[in-house]
Amino acid sequence: MDLFAKCRKFNAQVKVVKSLNQFFYLREIDPPATPTVTMGGKKMIMLGSNNYLGLANHPKVIEAAIKAVKKFGTGACSSRILTGTTSLHNKLERELARFKGTEDAVVFSTGFMTMMGTITALTEEGDVILSDEFNHASIVEGCRLSRAQVKVYKHNDMKSLEEMLSECKRSANKLIVTDGVFSMKGSVANLPEIKSLADKYKAKIMVDDAHGTGALGATGRGILEHFDMEGAIDLVCGTFSKTLSSAGGFTGASSEVVSFLRLQSRPFIFSASSPPSVAATVMACLEVIEEEPELLERLHKNTEFMKQGLKDLGFEVEETITPIIPVLIGNDRKAFKLTGGLEKEGVFINPVVYPAVPKGSALIRVSIMASLSTDELQTALDKFKLVGKKLRII
Ligand SMILES: Cc1ncc(COP(=O)(O)O)c(C=O)c1O
Missing domain, CATH: 3.40.640.10 (Type I PLP-dependent aspartate aminotransferase-like (Major domain))
Known part of the structure; x- marks a missing residue:
């Protein structure tokens, strides 16, 4: 028996997932929690951080x-x-x-x-x-x-x-x-x-x-x-x-x-x-x-703007009063494709798939920061429209 056999087996599975472009973990992001980040030399609008009020850069x-x-x-x-x-x-x-x-x-x-x-x-x-x-x-x-x-x-x-x-x-x-x-x-x-x-x-x-x-x-x-x-x-x-x-x-x-x-x-x-x-x-x-209560106000405004924008585009958005916006996709593969498509277009989002959510309930977890500008949010929405239509999600 080899204690590490399970590592080899697991790593082989991860390799397959990577080859299918379905691996969205451990991405190197510098700096990690600003409205626009750099990933693999590319500028990305960050819609995946929990730096809700933008204080990590205050x-x-x-x-x-x-x-x-x-x-x-x-x-x-x-x-x-x-x-x-x-x-x-x-x-x-x-x-x-x-x-x-x-x-x-x-x-x-x-x-x-x-x-x-x-x-x-x-x-x-x-x-x-x-x-x-x-x-x-x-x-x-x-x-x-x-x-x-x-x-x-x-x-x-x-x-x-x-x-x-x-x-x-x-x-x-x-x-x-x-x-x-x-x-x-x-x-x-x-x-x-x-x-x-x-x-x-x-x-x-x-x-x-x-x-x-x-x-x-x-x-x-x-x-x-x-x-x-x-x-x-x-x-x-x-x-x-x-x-x-x-x-x-x-x-x-x-x-x-x-x-x-x-x-x-x-x-x-x-x-x-x-x-x-x-x-x-x-x-x-x-x-x-x-x-600075205006930061919380800005967070609410940004969240409403993004939530409404996604709904207007035809995405299924679950109701929430928090800066975490769940966009229901359903199928794991579609959630990965949307994530990959948006990544190519310069928008960072996190897919949430089984077992984090029940099978068939995959979602995109969009998280909002007060520090995101309206221009950045609008650009992200335009990209959601482009990729969402291409994948026939909307
Ligand atoms: C609800 C909840 N509780 C606890 C934790 C753990 O906190 P930390 O990442 O600070 O260790 C997290 C972080 O992911 C969380 O989302």
């Missing part, structure tokens, strides 16, 4: 990161519990708690570790986790690693969630976990109803506001602000890898829970603290979100 944010590197060095070179906690990390945790309306917050080095490390620290054998079927992989992994019983309810389906809650032992600790904004389809969790069910069945709630933070709510505070539910949810998590323009994540909760996570969550304890410049970057992003 002068104030860049300046804050540079200043922190000069003062604190490039890395903390330790885990948070040993020598990796700086004044910037502590300040960021206080700022995030204020921004999200929680008592306290703890910062992890990635969003993935945040979800995984929060779920595994809080749940144990005998507990029940109720998880939306479309939750992000970091939540799925946390559920797998916890020793709790995991019940997966149908996507955003409150009947399915209630059925599962009613099957749980009354005495069992229950945690309902949901993405706030679902990353592939841009759907928004029905938090008000989840909250009523949680109250009825005495369950706690964890929401992953990765894509909502900075993009939802009147002032960009995320899904809780959107539903006017600040303070009503037990665990409010998020990542720095979208609007907050860096890498890392956080869990906001009561002081009691956050203090516990700081000393009991294994990904927090046994992995290096994020570089201090990450904390400075995220704090600068929070400041800009508060000081």
